[in-house]
Amino acid sequence: AQSVTQLDSHVSVSEGTPVLLRCNYSSSYSPSLFWYVQHPNKGLQLLLKYTSAATLVKGINGFEAEFKKSETSFHLTKPSAHMSDAAEYFCVSDTGRRALTFGSGTRLQVQP
Amino acid sequence: EAGVAQSPRYKIIEKRQSVAFWCNPISGHATLYWYQQILGQGPKLLIQFQNNGVVDDSQLPKDRFSAERLKGVDSTLKIQPAKLEDSAVYLCASSPGTGGTETQYFGPGTRLLVL
Numbered sequence: 455a456q457s458v459t460q461l462d463s464h465v466s467v468s469e470g471t472p473v474l475l476r477c478n479y480s481s482s483y484s485p486s487l488f489w490y491v492q493h494p495n496k497g498l499q500l501l502l503k504y505t506s507a508a509t510l511v512k513g514i515n516g517f518e519a520e521f522k523k524s525e526t527s528f529h530l531t532k533p534s535a536h537m538s539d540a541a542e543y544f545c546v547s548d549t550g551r552r553a554l555t556f557g558s559g560t561r562l563q564v565q566p
Numbered sequence: 567e568a569g570v571a572q573s574p575r576y577k578i579i580e581k582r583q584s585v586a587f588w589c590n591p592i593s594g595h596a597t598l599y600w601y602q603q604i605l606g607q608g609p610k611l612l613i614q615f616q617n618n619g620v621v622d623d624s625q626l627p628k629d630r631f632s633a634e635r636l637k638g639v640d641s642t643l644k645i646q647p648a649k650l651e652d653s654a655v656y657l658c659a660s661s662p663g664t665g666g667t668e669t670q671y672f673g674p675g676t677r678l679l680v681l
Contacts (some may be wrong), residue, residue: 486667497570497672498609500656505667544608547665552598553622556608 458487458528458545460557468565473517474530475560477545480526487528488554489519499546504528511562515539540564568592570673572658578679584646587676591640591660591667597621598635599670600643601657607655625634648680 459474479485489501502513509521521529528545545557570589579585591598597616601609610629614621617638626633630649645652646658655675661668 464643495674497674498659498670499672500669503667505670546608553611553614553665554670558606558608 457555458547458557460545460560462560463560466563466565469537470534471560473535473539475530475543475562477528477557479528479547486548487521489513489530489539490544490546492542517523522556535564537564537566570658570660570671571675574676574677575674576677578681579651580681581646582647584644585648585678586642586644587606587656589641589658589673592671595660595662596663597643597663598666599659600633601659604681605656614665653678653680
């Protein structure tokens, strides 16, 4: 079975400092992995996705993630946080049955 | 391009009552999903349709939940009777093809509170 584990339920950074949101996956095969963002009172939005092409994936709003098979990780990073990045972030994997499995989420807080 | 529409946005009911949610996906999208997001958790897939056929409903509590997608366009999700633990946000999403690695486009959700 496919699953993802988000290692931090809450991350707080200062504006202008780097962001790191951690995600580990477990899978018996090479998965497709995604990061989605959920702003308050807004729908979930795709940030980026990995589908076995380049291991470094660039997404919207300056975010990127690196697929590391040896570490079974797919951490989300951004060099410099902005106030508008404050939101809930979900690491997601496909189950191989055309459905998605969401992690429990990481709430990112950005301090001025 | 219009996004995924859902209504109502909020609903408060008492336990054992019935409730229905409506979703209109992005025009032309073949696959439609219903997710349940309990506070503090990630969304959990309830049911996936491709056109008007069910692809996956393995996590749908069929004794109280039902869903349909007549004509392969909009969809309704019903709970009858509701329980306290059904309090959650119900998200609808759609994707152009058959799902899997496709990008899913989410609606704003319906927030349900069961008292």
